[in-house]
Amino acid sequence: MANPRHPLVVPPAVIRLEPLDPVHSRALQLLLEDPAIAATTPFPHPYPPDGAEQYVAESTSLRAAGTKYVFAVCEPGGDPIGMSLIKDVDPINGEGELGYWIGRPHWGRGHATRAAEATLAFAFGSLNLQRIHAVCLEANGGSLRVLAKLGFVESRRFLQALPKWPEPRPSIGFVLSREEWSAQHTRSADMVRPCT
Ligand SMILES: CC(C)(COP(=O)(O)OP(=O)(O)OC[C@H]1O[C@@H](n2cnc3c(N)ncnc32)[C@H](O)[C@@H]1OP(=O)(O)O)[C@@H](O)C(=O)NCCC(=O)NCCS
Numbered sequence: 001m002a003n004p005r006h007p008l009v010v011p012p013a014v015i016r017l018e019p020l021d022p023v024h025s026r027a028l029q030l031l032l033e034d035p036a037i038a039a040t041t042p043f044p045h046p047y048p049p050d051g052a053e054q055y056v057a058e059s060t061s062l063r064a065a066g067t068k069y070v071f072a073v074c075e076p077g078g079d080p081i082g083m084s085l086i087k088d089v090d091p092i093n094g095e096g097e098l099g100y101w102i103g104r105p106h107w108g109r110g111h112a113t114r115a116a117e118a119t120l121a122f123a124f125g126s127l128n129l130q131r132i133h134a135v136c137l138e139a140n141g142g143s144l145r146v147l148a149k150l151g152f153v154e155s156r157r158f159l160q161a162l163p164k165w166p167e168p169r170p171s172i173g174f175v176l177s178r179e180e181w182s183a184q185h186t187r188s189a190d191m192v193r194p195c196t
Contacts, residue, residue, distance in 0.1 A: 094130030
């Protein structure tokens with residue numbers, strides 16, 4: 001079982017997931033300043049100059065508390081290109097919520113799908129969760145496709161309200177059970193191993 005404090009690698013070595021750390025802040029800050037990330041996520045735009053630094057600090061304490069696990073998605077030997085995460089971890093009910101974003105220069109290469117797969121393997125394997133939720137704007141075609149490729153099933157339609165939006169936006173809730181994951185992704189889960 002992977003140690004929650006160790007990076008995860010997904011062979012072939014296209015990406016590497018590293019527990020989010022201050023060393024990632026600078027590269028992620030530049031990518032998070034792109035309005036394309038804020039457009040479909042709760043991140044604000046304009047992004048504050050110390051936004052990534054603050055996010056890393058908050059994520060480090062939430063990881064220690066066992067409620068949120070954020071990974072920097074890195075190209076092998078390279079800078080971070082995005083994040084994937086499990087948040088709102090509820091060990092009593094065995095649930096958590098998947099999140100991810102990839103910097104715009106790196107879209108369309110399968111990185112979000114691979115990063116999310118590794119994060120799900122971590123959530124079902126290392127965290128032993130039973131159900132993973134996800135929320136996506138109806139208008140976010142790329143992310144809907146990522147969730148479909150991962151085997152997520154629609155659970156509800158609702159209007160999502162964020163303080164930064166003047167009006168709530170049509171959104172879709174998804175769920176992936178441990179059983180569905182095991183049936184569909186056994187090989188992927190086995191392939192994810194701690195990186196030493
Ligand atoms: C959504 C996002 C994570 C996708 O990242 P990515 O690395 O490009 O994703 P992948 O390459 O793994 O897969 C994208 C899939 O969506 C498809 N796609 C891209 N744009 C699409 C669109 N507008 N409509 C439908 N499908 C689309 C791609 O063709 C690909 O599917 P395929 O593998 O069957 O060809 C990225 O665009 C992003 O970070 N957006 C901003 C933040 C965000 O929306 N995060 C998710 C919040 S729910």
